[in-house]
Amino acid sequence: MKKVMLKTSLAVAVALASSQVFAAGFALNEQSISSMGTGFAGRSSSAEDASTVFGNPAGMSRLKREQFTVGGAAVIAKSDISGPGSNLGGETDGDMVPVVGVPMGYYVKPIDDHWSVGFGVYVPFGLVTDYGSDDAARYWGKKSHVEVVTFQPTVSYAFNDKISIGFGPTINRIKGELGSSLINPFTPGRNDGEVKIKGDDTAVGYNIGILVQATDRTRLGLTYHSMVDYKLEGKTRVSTPLIGPFNGNKFDASLKIKTPESVDFSVTHELDDQWTLYAGSTWTRWSRLKDISVQNDVPAPLAGSAFQTITEEQNWHDTWAHAIGASYKVNKEWVLRTGFTVDQSPTNNHDRSPRIPTGDRKVFSLGAGWSPNDDMTIDVAYSYLWEEDTKVNQVSATKGSYQAKYENSAHGIGASLTYRF
Secondary structure, three states: OHHHHHHHHHHHHHHHOOOOOOOOOOOOOOOOHHHHOOOOOOOOOOOOOOOHHHHOHHHHHHOOOOEEEEEEEEEEEEEEEEEEEEOOOOEOOOOOOOOEEEEEEEEEEEOOOOEEEEEEEEEEEEEEEEOOOOEOOHHHHOEEEEEEEEEEEEEEEEOOOOEEEEEEEEEEEEEEEEEEEEOOOOOOOOOOEEEEEEEEEEEEEEEEEEEEEOOOOEEEEEEEEOOEEEEEEEEEEEEOOOOOOOOOEEEEEEEEEEEOOEEEEEEEEEOOOOEEEEEEEEEEOHHHOOEEEEEEOOOHHHOOOOOOEEEEEOOOOOEEEEEEEEEEEOOOOEEEEEEEEEEOOOOOOOOOOOOOOOOOEEEEEEEEEEEEEOOEEEEEEEEEEEEOOEEEEEEEOOOEEEEEEEEEEEEEEEEEEEEEO
C-alpha cells in the first residue's frame, strides 16, 4: 500500500522533470508564439517581442519601445495504446491526456540606451493525465494534474550596440494533485481503493542570458535556465478496500525534487531583407534525476520502518534538442515562419512509467505574424509532434504487471498579441 503512495508522490517529480520546449513528457513550454512558429529555433537570439523575457533576458535591449505581449497555446495530445496491459485486467483505450491550455504574458520597458526592465508570467511545466477508473494503468498512475506558474522580473544592460546581458530571478509556484488505484487483495481488479496526494511549494531560480550582434546580419544568443529546488508538502489521503490503519485517513507527505538546469544556444541570420534563418540547440541536465526519496508521516507503530522512507530509481539521462527554422517577410504587414525540431527523451526502457510514456520526438511547426500598423502585431502558430513508439514494462508485487506500447502525437496551436506604446 505504501508503495502505491510512493508511486503517486513520484508522479510529481516525474511531471516536474519534463523537459522544455515541446520536449519529452508532455511538458508545456510554449512561452512564445513567435518562437513557436519557427520550432523554437533561434529562441535565445531572435528577440522579436516581449516574450524574450523568457527566451533570453538580454534580448530586451533590442526592443526600443515599451510593449507587452499576451497570448496562449493549446496542446491536443493523442496516444494509441496496444499490448497486453495489466495482468489484473482493464482497458487500454489511450487518449488519457485532455486538452491543455498554456497562458503567457510579458512586459518590457526601455529606460535609456543601456537599461531595460521587464516582467513575465508563464507556465514552464505541466502535466494532466487521466486514465479513468477502468483503465489497465490505473494502479500505476490513475490521474495526474501538476502545474508550475513562474513570475520573472527582469533587467537587461546593453554595453554597446553589439553586446547585451540580461538577468531575471524566477519565483515558481507549483501545485499537484495525483491519484492511483489500490488493489483489493481478495478481488484483484474489482472494488479498488484509491490513494490521492495534494501538495504545493514556492521556490526561486533564475534565468540569465547574453546576446551578441556578431555581424550586421547575424546574432548569437546564449541563455541559462537555472536548477530549481522544490520541497512539496501536502497531504496523502488513502481509501482502502479493506479496514486498516490507513483507511480514510490523511497523512503529511513531503517530496524533494530539483528540476535540472538547461542551456540554450541559438543563431539568427538575416539572409536578406526578406529571409531570416534560425538554428538552436538546448542541453538539459536530466542526469540529476537518479532516484527519488519520499518521506511520509506515518502512524507511530510504523515509524522507523521501511514505510517511512522509500526510494525508487529513475536513472534519467541528459538530453539534447536541436531546431532549425526560417521566416519570410512577405511585406511590411506579414511574416511567415516554419521550423523543425528533434528532441531526445530522458527516460529509459527499464524505468519508463505510464504517467509519462514518452520517447524521442520530432516537431514540425508553421507560424505567421500580422502587423496592421507599427504598434500592433498578432502572431499565430501551429505545431505537429510525433514520437517514436515506446514501451512500458512494469512489474510490482503490490500492483501486478503492466505492459503496453504507446504511439504518441500532439497538435499545438497558439496566438498572441503584441502592443507597443
